[in-house]
Amino acid sequence: xxxxxxxxxxxxxxxxxxxxxxxxxxxxxxxxxxxxxxxxxxxxxxxxxxxxxxxxxxxxxxxxxxxxxxxxxxxxxxxxxxxxxxxxxxxxxxxxxxxxxxxxxxxxxxxxxxxxxxxxxxxxxxxxxxxxxxxxxxxxxxxxxxxxxxxxxxxxxxxxxxxxxxxxxxxxxxxxxxxxxxxxxxxx
Numbered sequence: 001x002x003x004x005x006x007x008x009x010x011x012x013x014x015x016x017x018x019x020x021x022x023x024x025x026x027x028x029x030x031x032x033x034x035x036x037x038x039x040x041x042x043x044x045x046x047x048x049x050x051x052x053x054x055x056x057x058x059x060x061x062x063x064x065x066x067x068x069x070x071x072x073x074x075x076x077x078x079x080x081x082x083x084x085x086x087x088x089x090x091x092x093x094x095x096x097x098x099x100x101x102x103x104x105x106x107x108x109x110x111x112x113x114x115x116x117x118x119x120x121x122x123x124x125x126x127x128x129x130x131x132x133x134x135x136x137x138x139x140x141x142x143x144x145x146x147x148x149x150x151x152x153x154x155x156x157x158x159x160x161x162x163x164x165x166x167x168x169x170x171x172x173x174x175x176x177x178x179x180x181x182x183x184x185x186x187x188x
């Protein structure tokens with residue numbers, strides 16, 4: 001296998017991070033890989049915000065946990081509590097990707113592609129990662145959404161798209177086992 005396929009094969013979702021912050025050089029390389037992602041009609045209806053502010057990350061996590069705790073269906077809250085009660089698994093860094101909601105469907109697809117670039121670049125550089133939609137819970141209740149939008153420096157009118165947590169793994173695990181039954185070839 002070539003280097004790219006090896007990185008894809010070894011990427012996994014880390015849920016146990018050390019407190020150690022990756023270097024700015026590494027974070028910049030990951031951010032550069034992110035903005036090299038393709039986007040429909042090259043609209044690039046996203047931004048890449050590298051968050052190293054631990055207080056901001058903690059505030060977003062607290063708001064997200066409060067939102068989950070207040071939901072009638074407690075299944076997501078209970079699952080997070082079973083995993084240690086931390087939405088962000090102790091990650092010291094997060095990349096938040098806001099999108100232009102005026103272009104919601106294509107922007108959301110492009111956001112996913114961009115986040116995949118982030119996770120693969122991180123893996124190739126020895127950085128653990130996990131794509132984390134839970135960061136969006138900080139914006140869900142509306143009580144602090146404007147505050148977080150401002151603190152993160154979202155462009156006017158942009159909304160949360162997705163995020164990726166980054167750091168060094170406390171414990172590593174193997175990637176998921178691919179289900180080869182999901183592949184179909186159609187031939188003439």
